Amino acid sequence: MPLTKVNTSGIADDAITSAKIATGVVSASDVADGTLTGDKLADNTLSLAKLSATGTKNSTTFLRGDNTFATVTADGTVDWDTTVKTSGFTATANKGFFCNTTSAAFTVTLPASPSAGDEIVILDYAGTFDTNALTINPNGNKIEGATGNQQLTGDREGARLVYIDTTQGWLAYSGINEGTDALSPVPYTVDFLVIAGGGGGGGHIQSGGGGAGGYRNSYSNEPSGGGGSSETSLTFSSGIVYTITVGAGGAGGSGQAKGTTGSNSSISGTGITTITSSGGGGAGTFNPANTLQDGLSGGSGGGAGRINGSGTGGSGTANQGYNGGSTTTPYSSPFTGGGGGGASAVGTSASGATVGNGGNGLDSSITGSSVTRGGGGGGGATNGTPYTAGSGGTGGGGNGNENANGSNGTVNTGGGGGGSSASSGNGGSGGKGVVILRMPTASYSGTTTGSPTVTTSGSDTILVFNDSGSITG
Numbered sequence: 072m073p074l075t076k077v078n079t080s081g082i083a084d085d086a087i088t089s090a091k092i093a094t095g096v097v098s099a100s101d102v103a104d105g106t107l108t109g110d111k112l113a114d115n116t117l118s119l120a121k122l123s124a125t126g127t128k129n130s131t132t133f134l135r136g137d138n139t140f141a142t143v144t145a146d147g148t149v150d151w152d153t154t155v156k157t158s159g160f161t162a163t164a165n166k167g168f169f170c171n172t173t174s175a176a177f178t179v180t181l182p183a184s185p186s187a188g189d190e191i192v193i194l195d196y197a198g199t200f201d202t203n204a205l206t207i208n209p210n211g212n213k214i215e216g217a218t219g220n221q222q223l224t225g226d227r228e229g230a231r232l233v234y235i236d237t238t239q240g241w242l243a244y245s246g247i248n249e250g251t252d253a254l255s256p257v258p259y260t261v262d263f264l265v266i267a268g269g270g271g272g273g274g275h276i277q278s279g280g281g282g283a284g285g286y287r288n289s290y291s292n293e294p295s296g297g298g299g300s301s302e303t304s305l306t307f308s309s310g311i312v313y314t315i316t317v318g319a320g321g322a323g324g325s326g327q328a329k330g331t332t333g334s335n336s337s338i339s340g341t342g343i344t345t346i347t348s349s350g351g352g353g354a355g356t357f358n359p360a361n362t363l364q365d366g367l368s369g370g371s372g373g374g375a376g377r378i379n380g381s382g383t384g385g386s387g388t389a390n391q392g393y394n395g396g397s398t399t400t401p402y403s404s405p406f407t408g409g410g411g412g413g414a415s416a417v418g419t420s421a422s423g424a425t426v427g428n429g430g431n432g433l434d435s436s437i438t439g440s441s442v443t444r445g446g447g448g449g450g451g452a453t454n455g456t457p458y459t460a461g462s463g464g465t466g467g468g469g470n471g472n473e474n475a476n477g478s479n480g481t482v483n484t485g486g487g488g489g490g491s492s493a494s495s496g497n498g499g500s501g502g503k504g505v506v507i508l509r510m511p512t513a514s515y516s517g518t519t520t521g522s523p524t525v526t527t528s529g530s531d532t533i534l535v536f537n538d539s540g541s542i543t544g
Contacts, residue, residue, distance in 0.1 A: 149165060149166060149167040149190060149192050150165060150166050150167070151166065151167040151168075151169075151192075152166050152167065152168050152169075153169070155169045155170075155171050155196050156168055156169065156170045156171065156177075156179075156196075157170075157171050157172075157173075157174060157177075158175075158177050159177040159178045159179070159180070160179060160180070161179075161180040161181075161182070161210070162179055162180065162181055162182060162191050162193075163182065164182050164185055164186070164189035164190070164191065164234075165189055165190050165191075166191065166192070167191075167192035167193070167194065168191075168192070168193055168194070169194055169196040170193055170194065170195065170196055170200075170205050171196040171197045171199070172195075172197070172199045172200060172202070172203035172204070172205055173197045173199045173203070174203075175203055176203035176204050176205065176206065177205065177206070178205075178206040178207070178208050178220070179193060179205060179206070179207050179208070180208045180210050181207065181208065181209050181210045181212065181214075181232075181241060182210065183210045183211060183212075185212065185234040185241070186234065187234060187235055187236060188233065188234070189233070189234045190231065190232065190233045190234075191231075191232045191241070192229070192230070192231045192232075193205065193207070193223065193229060193230055193232075194229035195223065195225075195226070195227050195228050195229060198226050198227045199226075200223045200224055200225055200226065200227075200228050201224060201225055201226040201228075204222045204223065204224045204257075205222065205223045206220050206221070206222050206257060207220060207221045207222070207223070207232075207254070208220050209221075209240060209241060212234075212237070212240045212241065213237070213238075213239060213240025213241070214232075214240055214241045214242075214254065215239065215240070215241070215242060215243065215254065215310075216238065216239045216240065217309065217310040217543075218516060218517075218518070219256065219257065219309030219310050219516050219543075219544065220257045220309055221254040221255065221256065221257060221309065221310075222254070222255050222256070222257050223254070223255075224255050230243050230245075230254060231243065231244060231245045232244075255308075256308035256309040256310045256311060256544065257308065257309045257514070258306045258307065258308050259306070259307055259308075259309075259510060259511055259514035259544075260304045260305070260306060260307075260510070260511070261304060261305045261306070261307045261508055261509065261510045262289045262290040262291075262304050262305075262437060262508070262509040262510070263287070263288070263289050263290070263302075263304070263305060263338060263346060263506070263507065263508055263509075264286075264287070264288045264289075264290060264435055264437045264444075264505070264506070264507040265285075265286075265287045265288075265336050265337065265338060265346050265347075265348045265504075265506050265507075266284050266285070266286050266287075266336060266348055266444055266445055266484070266485035266504045266505050266506075267284030267285045267318040267333055267334065267335050267336040267348040267349055267350045267351065267369075267370050267485055267504045268284050268318035268319045268320040268321060268333030268334045268335075268336070268350050268351065268485060268501050268502070268503055268504045269281055269282065269283050269284045269320045269321065269333050269350075269351040269411075269447075269448070269467070269468075269480040269484075269485045269486045269487040269488060269501030269502045269504075270282040270283075270284075270320075270321045270330055270331070270332050270333050270350065270351035270352045270353040270354060270367065270369055270371075270373045270385075270411060270448070270487050270488065270501045271320065271321035271322045271323040271324060271330030271331045271332075271333075271353050271354065271487075271488045271498050271499065271500050271501050272323045272324065272330045272354045272411070272448045272451065272469060272471070272477035272487065272488035272489045272490040272491060272498030272499045272500075273323075273324045273328070273329055273330050273353075273354040273355050273356035273357075273373075273374075273376045273408060273451070273477075273490050273491065273498045274323060274324030274325050274326050274327060274328045274329075274330075274356055274491050274496060274497050274498045275324070275326060275327040275328070275356045275357045275358075275376075275491060275493075275494060275495075275496065276357045276377075276451065276453055276491070276492050276493065276494055276496070277357040277376060277377030277398075277406050277407060277408050277450075277451060277452065277453055277490075277492065278324065278330075278354055278355065278356040278357060278376045278377075278408045278450065278451045278471075278477070278490035278491050278492075278498055279330075279354030279355045279356070279366050279373055279374025279375050279376050279382070279384070279395060279396070279398075279408035279409045279410070279411065279418075279427065279448075279450050279451075279490050280354055280373070280374045280395070280396075280408065280409070280410045280411035280418060280427060280429045280447055280448025280449045280450045280451075280461060280463065280468065280469070280471055280477070280487050280488065280489050280490045281321060281323070281330045281333075281351055281352070281353055281354045281373050281374075281411045281447070281448040281469070281480065281487030281488040281489075281498070281499070281501045282351035282352035282353075282354070282366065282367075282369050282370065282371035282372045282373045282374070282385060282387065282392065282395050282411040282412045282413075282418070282447055282448075282487050283296075283351045283370060283371040283392055283411065283412065283413045283414055283429075283430070283432060283445040283446055283447045283464070283466070283467075283468065283480075283485050283486055283487050284318060284320075284333050284336065284348060284349075284350055284351045284369075284370045284371070284392075284445065284485030284486075284501070284502075284504045285335075285336075285347075285348035285349040285350070285351070285369070285370025285371070285388050285391035285392055285485075286348060286370065286371075286391055286392055286414035286432075286433060286444070286445040286485065287299075287302060287346060287348045287390070287391060288301060288302065288433075288435055288437070289301055289302040289303060289304045289305070290435060290436070290437040290509060291436065291437070293433075293434075293435050293436070293437070294415075294433065295390050295391065296370065296371065296387075296390065296391045296392040296393070296413075296414035296415070296433060296445060297371070297387050297388065297389060297390050297391050297392045297393055297414070298390075298393075299389070299390025299391065300390075302346075302390075305338065305343050305346070306342070306343065307340075307343070307510070307514075307542075307544040308342055308544050309514075309516065309544045310543065310544060311340055311341050311342060311543070311544045312340060312541055312542075312543050312544075313338060313339065313340035313343070313541060313542050313543075313544060314337075314338070314339050314340060314539075314541050315337075315338055315506050315508075315521060315523075315536045315539055315540050315541055315542065316335070316336055316337045316338075316339075316506075316539050317336050317483075317503060317504050317505060317506055317536055317537065317538055317539045318333055318334035318335045318336040318348070318350055318485075318503070318504040319333065319334045319503055319504075320333050320334075320351075320479075320480055320482075320485075320488065320500050320501030320502045320503050320504075321333040321334075321350060321351065321353050321488070321500065321501040322500055322501075323476070323477060323479075323488045323491070323497045323498030323499050323500050323501075324353070324354070324356050324491070324497065324498040325497050325498075326495060326497075327356055327357070327358065327363065328356060328363070329353050329354060329355055329356055329363055329366075329367065329373075329376075330353035330354040330356075330367075330373060330488060330498045330501070331353045331501075332350045332351065332352055332353045332367050332369050332373075333350030333351040333369065333370070333485070333501045333504070334350045334504075335347050335348060335349055335350050336348045336485075336504040336505070336506055337506075338506060338508075340544075348370055348391055348485075348504065349369055349370040349388045349391060350369050350370060350501075350504075351369045351370050351371050351373070351392070351411065351412075351447075351485065351487050351501055352366055352367035352368050352369030352370075352371065352372045352373035352385035352386075352387075352395060352411070352412070353366070353367040353369070353373045353385075354366050354367070354373040354374050354375075354376065354395070354408065354409075354411060354448065354450075354487070354488070354490055354498060355367075355373065355374065355375045355376035355382050355385075355408065355409075356376040356408075356498075357376045357377050357378060357408070358376060358378050359378065361378050363376065364376045364377070364378040364382035364383075364398070365382055365383045365384075365385070366382070366383065366384045366385035366395040366409065366411070367385045368385040368386040368387070368388075369385060369387070369388065369392070370387065370388050370391045370392040370485070371387045371388075371391070371392030371393050371394070371395065371411060371412030371413055371414065371418075371430065371445070371447055371487070372384050372385030372386045372387045372392070372393070372394040372395035372411070372412040372418070373385040373395045373411050373412075373487070374395040374396045374397075374408055374409030374410045374411045374412075374418045374421075374427055374429075374447070374448070374450050374461075374490065375395065375396065375397045375398045375408060375409040375420075375421075376398065376408045376409075376490075377398050377406060377407065377408055377421065377453075378398065381397065381398060381399050382397055382398040382408075382409065383397050384396045384397045384409050384412065384417075384418055384420070385412070387412045387417075391414075392412055392413065392414050392430075392445065393412040393413060393414070393415070393416055393417040393418070393430050393447075394412050394417050394418070395409055395410065395411050395412045395417070395418040395430075395447065396409030396410040396411075396412075396417065396418035396419045396420040396421060396427045396428075396430075396450065397409050397420040397421075398420065398421045398422070398427070399420070399421070399422045406421075406452060406453035406458050407421040407426045407427045407450045407451065407452040407453075407458065407459070407460060407461055407471065407490075408421060408427050408450030408451050408452075408461070408471065408490045409421050409427040409450050410426075410427040410428045410429040410430060410447055410448070410449055410450050410461045410464070410471075411429045411430065411447030411448040411449075411464070411468065411487035411488075412429075412430045412447050412487075413429055413430025413431045413432050413445055413446045413447040413464040413465075413466065413468065413487075414430075414431075414432045414433040414444070414445030414446070414466065414485075415430065415431050415432060415433045415445070416430035416431045416447075416464065417430050418430045418447045418450075418464075419450075419461065421450055421461070426449075426450065426452070426459055426460065426461045426471075427449060427450025427461040427471065427490070428449055428450075428461040428462050428463075428464065429446055429447030429448045429449045429461060429462065429463045429464035429468035429469075429487055429489075430446070430447040430464045430468075431443075431446055431447075431464040431465045431466060432444050432445035432446040432464055432465050432466020432467065432468070432484070432486070433445055433466065435507075437507050437509050437533065438507060438509075438526065438528070438533050438535065439526065439528035439533065443465050443466040443467075443484075444466045444467055444484040444485060444486070444505070445466045445467070445484065445485050445486070446463055446464030446465050446466035446467045446468030446480075446481075446484070446486045446487070447463065447464040447468045447486075447487045448461075448463050448464075448468045448469045448470075448471065448477065448478075448480060448486065448487030448488045448489045448490065448498075448499060448501075449461030449462045449463045449464075449468065449469065449470045449471035449477075449489050449490065450471045450489075450490045451471040451472055451473075451477055451489065451490030451491045451492040451496070451498070452471060452472075452473045452492050453473075453492060458473065459473065460472050460473045460489070460490070460492060461489075461490070463478065463480070463486060463487070463489055464486075464487075466481075466484055466486060467480050467481030467484030467485065467486025467502050468480060468481075468486045468487050468489070469481075469486060469487065469488045469489035469499035469500075469501075469502075470489045470499075471489040471490040471491075471492070472489060472490070472491060472492050472493075472496070473492050474492055474493055475491070475492065475493055475496055476491055476493070476496045476497045476498070476499065477489030477490045477491045477492075477496070477497070477498045477499035478499045479499040479500045479501075479502065480499060480500065480501045480502030481502045482502050482503050482537075483502065483503050483504070483505040483537045484502050484505070485501070485502055485503075485504045485505065486501065486502040487501055487502075488500050488501045488502075503537070505535065505536065505537060506535075506536040507533065507534070507535050507536070508533070508534045508536075508542065509528075509531050509532070509533045509534075510531060510532055510534075511530060511531060511532070512527060512530055512531060512532045513530075514544075515532040516542070516543050516544060518542065518543035519534065519540060519541065519542045519543070520540040520541045521536055521538050521539055521540015521541065522538070522540065523535055523536045523537070523540060523542075524537070
């Protein structure tokens with residue numbers, strides 16, 4: 072019988088060289104697992120050309136367990152691109168890059184479809200990252216679990232990134248001159264309009280109107296409430312969570328009771344000074360004992376109720392809102408309570424033929440169109456003609472009433488509630504506040520809670536928080 076197979080015991084060590092094997096003669100199916108051991112092959116017999124795997128086969132690559140050649144060598148070094156980068160580029164996996172930001176800051180975009188174990192190394196070529204930061208864009212993936220861009224901002228800083236999975240994305244596992252962390256969040260400017268909940272109107276008869284919620288604004292040199300100037304914009308950083316609190320409106324007074332002061336609205340988070348707008352002041356009520364007549368202080372002050380003596384309107388908060396209107400003694404027509412203060416004007420004091428109208432609010436175009444918010448509530452009048460109740464100020468202030476409950480302030484404007492007139496009537500509730508943010512669309516992460524309304528205007532994205540929530544920078 073002819074011999075068709077040769078057992079390994081019949082082959083002397085080092086007997087088979089590449090010269091003894093014709094190309095294509097021996098296939099993988101002809102070799103049993105574990106049969107062809109290293110001691111059966113002569114030195115240098117199995118060359119790179121004989122290996123079947125994807126990737127570049129050369130002396131600087133190695134074969135990984137997934138049957139691909141990688142450019143990261145066994146000693147942990149990388150294949151350096153020695154062309155110094157001076158403008159934005161897309162990095163190639165398993166390479167190192169020298170980046171020179173002397174002329175201008177620029178962005179390195181990471182690979183769009185990385186594999187686990189891929190690495191990127193970035194190094195400050197000229198010691199200018201502290202002047203012109205280098206931005207790293209994850210290109211639809213994540214860096215350290217977040218989708219936002221990151222920066223290298225240290226003089227002579229360098230960082231080594233390795234990709235692991237879709238959950239964490241790229242992780243920095245070594246770096247130089249980086250301080251506490253090689254990667255730092257990218258800052259960007261955010262404008263805001265923060266309005267607190269409006270104050271409730273007074274109950275019973277001849278009661279005051281509630282004050283508007285405090286009004287703070289940084290957009291486009293538009294003013295803040297109470298005659299305040301436009302404020303400085305905030306600086307957000309990617310990856311930081313910022314908490315948005317939207318204040319509720321104060322309850323109207325029930326029966327012979329003052330209105331309740333509204334709740335504060337705010338923006339808070341690591342690295343920023345908290346922006347807080349104060350709730351609008353609750354309104355005073357008719358009170359022969361002269362103890363419940365005065366309006367309460369707040370973002371804008373609550374209006375005073377009518378009494379046997381004079382009543383004082385509540386004070387507004389500096390750079391947020393104006394004072395509420397007062398009432399005078401003795402009784403004199405038209406027998407109305409004072410108007411609640413607004414973002415742009417004091418509440419009208421009730422005296423003689425002058426009724427207690429709420430102070431007007433302010434206009435803002437932060438959402439892309441002009442909207443008025445922050446009006447004070449109107450004072451309530453004695454039940455019966457010819458006495459007329461005060462009107463709510465423009466921007467959501469509730470009207471006072473002549474013979475029934477006061478009207479509510481408009482929701483999400485921070486308007487004050489209107490005053491009551493009926494002996495068993497209730498003051499109107501203050502309107503809930505609102506927090507509005509405007510930022511470059513390129514910087515918006517898209518990560519929020521609280522279901523804000525999201526729109527765009529030009530190159531900016533606008534978020535309107537009608538309820539409390541958060542945004543991740």
